Amino acid sequence: MYSSLPPAATRYESSGPLLLPMVEGTVWAGFPSPAADFAVKRCDLNDLMITHPAATFFWHVRGTSMVDAGICDGDLLVVNRALAPQHMDVVVAEVDGEFTVKHFCCKGSPVSLRAANPTFPPILLKEGQTLIICGVVTYTIRQLRK
Numbered sequence: 113m114y115s116s117l118p119p120a121a122t123r124y125e126s127s128g129p130l131l132l133p134m135v136e137g138t139v140w141a142g143f144p145s146p147a148a149d150f151a152v153k154r155c156d157l158n159d160l161m162i163t164h165p166a167a168t169f170f171w172h173v174r175g176t177s178m179v180d181a182g183i184c185d186g187d188l189l190v191v192n193r194a195l196a197p198q199h200m201d202v203v204v205a206e207v208d209g210e211f212t213v214k215h216f217c218c219k220g221s222p223v224s225l226r227a228a229n230p231t232f233p234p235i236l237l238k239e240g241q242t243l244i245i246c247g248v249v250t251y252t253i254r255q256l257r258k
Contacts, residue, residue: 129156129158129159161190161250161251162190162192163192163194163250164192164193164194164195167192167193167194167247168190168191168192168193168194168247168250169191169193169247170188170189170190170191171188171189171191171204171213172186172187172188172189173185173186173187173188173189173213173252174186176229177212177213177214177227177228177229177232178202178213178214178227178228178229179228179229180228180229180230181202181215181228182252183202183213183228183249183252184254186254186255187252187253187254188252188253188254188255189204189213189249189251189252189253190249190250190251190252190253191204191246191247191248191249191250192247192248192249192250193246193247193248195247195248195250196248197216197218197245197248198216198218199216199217199218199219200215200216200217201215201216201248201249202214202215202216202248202249203215203216203225203245203246203247203248203249204245204246204247204249205225205243205244205245205246206242206243206244206246207225207235207237207241207242207243208241208242211246212225212235213249214226214227214228214235215227215228216245217234222236222237222238223237223243224236224237225237225243
């Protein structure tokens with residue numbers, strides 16, 4: 113049996129937007145581009161990353177089962193409970209009381225959770241097991257320097 117939790121009924125409080133500089137355009141991750149003028153505007157990360165504040169939470173990742181999806185040990189997940197999980201979404205799931213982050217596979221039978229690391233076997237939902245999708249991962253945040 114699998115279910116998706118309804119949006120959280122938690123209270124969202126904010127002291128107001130935290131406006132940080134956002135440079136217009138992109139930065140090259142390949143060969144550098146010639147220097148050019150650039151404009152700076154202010155961007156609130158809440159506006160950028162959170163579409164459903166009352167249904168969004170953060171969760172730290174431990175482990176390496178999702179490294180091929182770009183999710184690494186220590187990353188911070190932005191998880192949205194208001195989104196209905198779709199096939200191959202990255203989700204936070206609870207399987208028989210244990211939490212995990214995996215790809216949600218709902219095409220075919222049985223429903224399964226798949227790692228993004230070939231050394232981890234899929235979690236195939238067996239009769240009598242309970243799967244609860246806690247939310248869909250919409251962003252990951254990684255600290256590069258401590």
